[in-house]
Amino acid sequence: MPATSKSLILTAAGVVVLGGGGYLGAQAVVGNEVEKALTQSFAQMDDSLSWYARDVTIDKTLFKTTVTATIGMVGVENANAQVNLLVDHGVIKSPITGTIHPNEQFVTGDIDVDLVATRSSINGQLTSSSLSTVDVDSTLHDLVVDLNREELNAWNVEGQAREVLINNENDSVRIISPRATLHTQGDENRVMQQSLAIPRAEFLAQGVSVYMTDIALEAESESVGDSPIVNSGASFTVADMGTDDTSIGSISFEMTANNWDVQAFQTLQEAYAPLEAMRLEYEESGERGDEQEERELLTQAIESGYDVLIANPSIAFQPLEAHVVLPMMGIDFKPRLTADISFDGANLSKPALYSALWDEELPQPELLQASDDVMSEADALTYLANRVSLDVSLTTPPDLVIGMIPMPFAGLLDPTSDMQHVVWKDGTLTVNGQPVM
Structure with a gap:
C-alpha cells in the first residue's frame, strides 16, 4: 500500500477518533449543564414562598438524564405531584419529556411535559386533557401552559383552558376560556407580574343564574435584595x-x-x-x-x-x-x-x-x-x-339604600353631602368630622 494511502487512512481514523471524542466530550458538558440547570430550578422553586420541591433525584448518564421529584403548594394538604422527566442530551438543544402526576387525593389526571432546553433557555408546553379535584366536583378541560425561561429568574408562563366546571348539589359554576399569565424578572429587584382574564363566568346559586363578562385581574409585586x-x-x-x-x-x-x-x-x-x-x-x-x-x-x-x-x-x-x-x-x-x-x-x-x-x-x-x-x-x-x-x-347612597341601613349607623350619614368620610385614628372614630367614640 502506498505511503499516501496509509496517510489518508490514518488521517481519516484520527478524524473519526477526534470527532467521536469531541462528540462524547460535548455530551459530557451538556450533561453537566443539564444537571446544574435542573438543580438550580428545583432549588429556586423550593426557595419560593408558595411552592416546594422535595425528594429530588437526578440520575445522569452520558446521553440522558432522568429526574424524579415531588413538588407541591406550601400549606395546602395533599396539593403535591410527582414529577418524572427524561432529558436527551443534545449539543445544541436538549428535548425534555415526561409527566407530572398529581396526588390522587387532591387531583386526578396527568400533565404531559414537552420542553426543549438550550444552554440559556427553556421553552415548550405542559398539556392536559382533563384535571379533576377530589374534594370538590370540579373539572378543568384542555389545559395548555406555555413555558419560556430566558434567564434564571426570567420566567414567562401563559396558561389557558377551554373551561372549568364546578358543581355541587344545588349550585354550579362555569368559567369559560380562562387565561392566566405569570412573568418574573430581576435578581437585585425581583418583580412578578400576574394576570387573569375570563371572557365569561356563569353561576347558578339557589336557582338564580348570574353571569359576569370580561373579568380581568392584573397584579404586580416587587421585593428588593434579600429583604x-x-x-x-x-x-x-x-x-x-x-x-x-x-x-x-x-x-x-x-x-x-x-x-x-x-x-x-x-x-x-x-x-x-x-x-x-x-x-x-x-x-x-x-x-x-x-x-x-x-x-x-x-x-x-x-x-x-x-x-x-x-x-x-x-x-x-x-x-x-x-x-x-x-x-x-x-x-x-x-x-x-x-x-x-x-x-x-x-x-x-x-x-x-x-x-x-x-x-x-x-x-x-x-x-x-x-x-x-x-x-x-x-x-x-x-x-x-x-x-x-x-x-x-x-x-352617599340613594335615600332608598339609606333607609335600609339600621340605626344608629344611618343617623351618622350626612344625606346632604355627596361623600361620606370615616376616620379611625389613635383610638378615635370620626364620621364626617364628628367624633363618635
Missing part, C-alpha cells in the same frame, strides 16, 4: 354582570399593599389553618386535642403575625368603583370608595400581642411568664387597635 418585604399592586374589573339576561352593572378597583413580610404572612397562614381545624374539632367533639401541638401552632402564628405587623403594613383602595342598576327598584347608582388602612408597627410590644391573642385555657407562654409588660386581654386589644389607622371616603 422579605414586598410591595404590590393589583387591579380588578368586571365589564358587566347580571342575572339571566338582565345587566345589573359593573365593578372595578385598584389596590396597593405595601410593606408586607410575605414570608411571615405565609407562615401565619400555615400555622393558623391547622390551628383553626384543631379548635373546630375540639368544639364538635368536646375533647381538647394535643395541647403541646396547639401551643406550638399558636406561638408560631403569633410570632409570624408580629413579623408582619412590625413591617408597618398598609393596604389602599384607589378607588373601588361600581355601576349598580336595579330597574325594578329605580336605582341607577355609581358608588365610589377609597380606603387607606395601615398599622404602626414601630416598637410594637410583643407581650401585648401575646396578651391579646393567647388562649387563656392553655398554659401561659414563657414570654409572658418572663415579661413585666403583661396587659389584660382588653388592654392589649385596645393597645393594638390604637395602632390601626383607617381613612375611608364613599359616595
Whole structure:
C-alpha cells in the first residue's frame, strides 16, 4: 500500500477518533449543564414562598438524564405531584419529556411535559386533557401552559383552558376560556407580574343564574435584595354582570399593599389553618386535642403575625368603583370608595400581642411568664387597635339604600353631602368630622 494511502487512512481514523471524542466530550458538558440547570430550578422553586420541591433525584448518564421529584403548594394538604422527566442530551438543544402526576387525593389526571432546553433557555408546553379535584366536583378541560425561561429568574408562563366546571348539589359554576399569565424578572429587584382574564363566568346559586363578562385581574409585586418585604399592586374589573339576561352593572378597583413580610404572612397562614381545624374539632367533639401541638401552632402564628405587623403594613383602595342598576327598584347608582388602612408597627410590644391573642385555657407562654409588660386581654386589644389607622371616603347612597341601613349607623350619614368620610385614628372614630367614640 502506498505511503499516501496509509496517510489518508490514518488521517481519516484520527478524524473519526477526534470527532467521536469531541462528540462524547460535548455530551459530557451538556450533561453537566443539564444537571446544574435542573438543580438550580428545583432549588429556586423550593426557595419560593408558595411552592416546594422535595425528594429530588437526578440520575445522569452520558446521553440522558432522568429526574424524579415531588413538588407541591406550601400549606395546602395533599396539593403535591410527582414529577418524572427524561432529558436527551443534545449539543445544541436538549428535548425534555415526561409527566407530572398529581396526588390522587387532591387531583386526578396527568400533565404531559414537552420542553426543549438550550444552554440559556427553556421553552415548550405542559398539556392536559382533563384535571379533576377530589374534594370538590370540579373539572378543568384542555389545559395548555406555555413555558419560556430566558434567564434564571426570567420566567414567562401563559396558561389557558377551554373551561372549568364546578358543581355541587344545588349550585354550579362555569368559567369559560380562562387565561392566566405569570412573568418574573430581576435578581437585585425581583418583580412578578400576574394576570387573569375570563371572557365569561356563569353561576347558578339557589336557582338564580348570574353571569359576569370580561373579568380581568392584573397584579404586580416587587421585593428588593434579600429583604422579605414586598410591595404590590393589583387591579380588578368586571365589564358587566347580571342575572339571566338582565345587566345589573359593573365593578372595578385598584389596590396597593405595601410593606408586607410575605414570608411571615405565609407562615401565619400555615400555622393558623391547622390551628383553626384543631379548635373546630375540639368544639364538635368536646375533647381538647394535643395541647403541646396547639401551643406550638399558636406561638408560631403569633410570632409570624408580629413579623408582619412590625413591617408597618398598609393596604389602599384607589378607588373601588361600581355601576349598580336595579330597574325594578329605580336605582341607577355609581358608588365610589377609597380606603387607606395601615398599622404602626414601630416598637410594637410583643407581650401585648401575646396578651391579646393567647388562649387563656392553655398554659401561659414563657414570654409572658418572663415579661413585666403583661396587659389584660382588653388592654392589649385596645393597645393594638390604637395602632390601626383607617381613612375611608364613599359616595352617599340613594335615600332608598339609606333607609335600609339600621340605626344608629344611618343617623351618622350626612344625606346632604355627596361623600361620606370615616376616620379611625389613635383610638378615635370620626364620621364626617364628628367624633363618635
